[in-house]
Amino acid sequence: MTQFKKQVLLQTLYHTGLLRLFIASQRNKITILMLHGVIDPTVPSSWKPLRPQLTTGQLSQALSVLSQYYNFVSLTEATEMLAGTRPLVPNSLVLTFDDGYRNNLTFALPILRQFNAPATIFLCTGNVTEQKPFWFDRLDYAVQSMNNNSVPRHTIPELAEIDFTTRETLTRSFIAFIRKEKNKYPADIAMHSAMANLIERIEQCSGRGLKDIFANDPWSGILTWDEIQKAPPEIQFGSHGVDHSQLSLISLENAKQELTISQETIEFYTGYPCRHLSYPNGSFNDNVISLANTCNYSSAVTTHPGSNQAGDNLMTLRRFSFPRASSSARIIAAISGHFNHWQKIGTNSQ
Ligand SMILES: [Zn+2]
Secondary structure: OOHHHHHHHHHHHHHOOHHHHHHHHOOOOEEEEEEOOEEOOOOOOOOOOOOOOEEHHHHHHHHHHHOOOOEEOOHHHHHHHHHOOOOOOOOEEEEEEEEOEOHHHHHHHHHHHHOOOOEEEEEOHHHHHHOOOOHHHHHHHHHHHHHHOOOOHHHOHHHHHOOOOOHHHHHHHHHHHHHHHHHHOOOHHHHHHHHHHHHHHHHHHHOOOHHHOHHHOOOOOEOOHHHHHOOOOOEEEEEOOOOOOOHHHOOHHHHHHHHHHHHHHHHHHHOOOOOEEEOHHHOOOHHHHHHHHHOOOOEEEOOOOOOEOOOOOHHHEOOEEOOOOOOHHHHHHHHHOHHHHHHHHHHHHO
């Protein structure tokens, strides 16, 4: 099926009410959405990450559409509904933000409030405490600084596959590079070490680093404990580990530390139990699930797309990426679970 035909089909379904029927058919399921940074493009900034960012306009538009079909609930409420300890609210929708960027409160929260939408922000407690940028943001900034400051390419041979020709080619090749590096190392510690080494060499060559602007950077800045403590009650905080380690690629002992230290730290600063976990990079296995259970987490969210229903394993909850589509039909279709099906049909028939 061509893109055009898919679009026509979606619009037809939307206007004939069939999409509403699809949503009604899923009324007993709970949909969880995954977001990261949210940025207001009108706010001045000295740089712009290559990784795509959700804008305040996209967030506002999508929530305006979603609020017509779904009921926003907190992750705690959703978990209790799934566990059968709270009556199910039909068509429940949960918003979750990974990584703990400051822009979740400065830019996203005012929009969430317009729609009475609560949210859970998953923190990496080590990054919060040390006010340390994530390696993927540091690398993004370093690669762009390298370009701006004309650092000779041959000085950093690992970046041979990065195509600096245009911003578009740079974005595409950078994202492919990150994906390749994440999958290259069997142990997470080796990946972190290789990336730290690479970033430091680039920063030495360009003479610039994200740490120079990080404190006030609207893109990469991370919430402080003070800001977390002052957050309103509709914002809950959960664990994303201590330093964004991929839990299935570290020792069980280290994974246990990631789960317990982050949980204790969040509880210390917020004063309430930290019961929700988001696996960094969606990395988990059976051992990690058992650990999360013994560490008293009541839910853990993954990056597996899909919705959830009563009886599902609360330690492997599915999430859809937050829809960035431009039309109402596509926004609804992207998280109704049917769009993937149509995409498959389209791919298979081509
Ligand atoms: Zn993350």
